[in-house]
Amino acid sequence: MASKNTPVVPQSLRALDQLKYEVASELGIATPQDGYWGTMMTRDTGAIGGHMTRKLVALGEQMLSGNSGQSGRF
Helix, strand or coil: CCCCCCCCCHHHHHHHHHHHHHHHHHHCCCCCCCCCHHHCCHHHHHHHHHHHHHHHHHHHHHHHHCCCCCCCCC
16 A cells, blocks of 8 residues: 555656646645645645645546546646
8 A cells, every 4th residue: 555645657647746736726825836835825836736646636537537628748
């Protein structure tokens, strides 16, 4: 069993990190220049995580339904 915060597919780390920055940009949230997210407001990081989850669930549903009419990307 994977421990908390350990992805099931380790190769997905780069894609998840990229998605985090994309979502932050879409929401108009400034990302930390030094890469340390610990000083950000909880409300902002929660919004980013929530939107990431929404996008990943939608992508999973799309893949399960066999509907690949969209780009297939986040």
